[in-house]
Amino acid sequence: MRVKFLIILSAFILLGGCDEQSSQTPAPVLDNAVAARGADLIRDRACGSCHRISGIDEADGTIGPPLSNWSDRAYIAGKLPNNTDNLVLWLTDTHRVAPETAMPELDLTEREARHIAAYLFSMREETL
Numbered sequence: 001m002r003v004k005f006l007i008i009l010s011a012f013i014l015l016g017g018c019d020e021q022s023s024q025t026p027a028p029v030l031d032n033a034v035a036a037r038g039a040d041l042i043r044d045r046a047c048g049s050c051h052r053i054s055g056i057d058e059a060d061g062t063i064g065p066p067l068s069n070w071s072d073r074a075y076i077a078g079k080l081p082n083n084t085d086n087l088v089l090w091l092t093d094t095h096r097v098a099p100e101t102a103m104p105e106l107d108l109t110e111r112e113a114r115h116i117a118a119y120l121f122s123m124r125e126e127t128l
Helices: 002-014 035-044 084-092 110-122
Strands: none
Touching (some): 035 110, 084 110
């Protein structure tokens, strides 16, 4: 019995024990998405004509909700938990997620949507 306990204890220690960091969920990886490219895409697709978006010149629309402090939001469109993959889904297939939405389909590739996600998740404070 004592030998079995020592083997289990040794394995526990060798495998990292109860290190707090190993149990934490890592931050989302945005697959080479670049926030600056996301800002360019937001400008190119005229997202600011409907939304207020921090850091984007002339993005002062009031049709859709403001997109500032994005990472503080719990949900996307009131339907999806706010995370990178769900934001990419929303941006690439908007009407599948919410057929009733007034938001137009943006014709974005997954990579372009990840760039936009990188920009939105990089915003920390309202700068308007």
